[in-house]
Amino acid sequence: MRTPTVELRSLPGSYVIARFPADGPVPGELLAAHPADGFVSFTRTPQEVSIVCPVELAPAGAELDGPWVGLYAGGPIPFGLTGVVASLVAPLAAAACPVFVVSTFDGDVLMVPAADSGRARSILAAAGHAII
Numbered sequence: 001m002r003t004p005t006v007e008l009r010s011l012p013g014s015y016v017i018a019r020f021p022a023d024g025p026v027p028g029e030l031l032a033a034h035p036a037d038g039f040v041s042f043t044r045t046p047q048e049v050s051i052v053c054p055v056e057l058a059p060a061g062a063e064l065d066g067p068w069v070g071l072y073a074g075g076p077i078p079f080g081l082t083g084v085v086a087s088l089v090a091p092l093a094a095a096a097c098p099v100f101v102v103s104t105f106d107g108d109v110l111m112v113p114a115a116d117s118g119r120a121r122s123i124l125a126a127a128g129h130a131i132i
Contacts, residue, residue, distance in 0.1 A: 005128040006084060008071040011038050014114050016058045016066035017100060020049040027051075027059045039070070039109060041102045052102055052111065067114040068100065071124070071131065075107040084108060091127040092120055 013035075020026075026042055030053055033040050041052040051059065055067055073084065085101055088110050092099045097120050100111040112120040121131050
């Protein structure tokens with residue numbers, strides 16, 4: 001089976017990954033946020049509420065990690081296509097580059113620490129992915 005290659009579009013700016021307790025509310029100002037060409041993501045599990053958002057929207061009172069930069073593997077990517085996330089994560093993992101992935105209906109957002117951005121882009125390009 002051939003490993004998929006994708007076109008990755010750089011998202012503008014820097015992001016944080018925020019964590020709240022599972023029973024915590026999602027900050028209302030983030031629900032209304034529409035960052036130009038960027039994104040905000042909310043995930044609630046039984047253990048936590050995770051939010052990815054631009055640094056300038058970092059919510060008060062959250063445990064924060066960042067800054068991160070984002071690369072969007074846009075689509076729509078068919079649900080039956082396998083190996084897309086693995087093709088992005090595997091070369092980064094082999095180079096000990098941290099990664100955080102947010103999947104959406106249409107695509108995947110690959111987050112890497114801002115300090116590793118240049119190295120990650122080189123690794124992904126060497127793996128056959130196009131970065132625009």
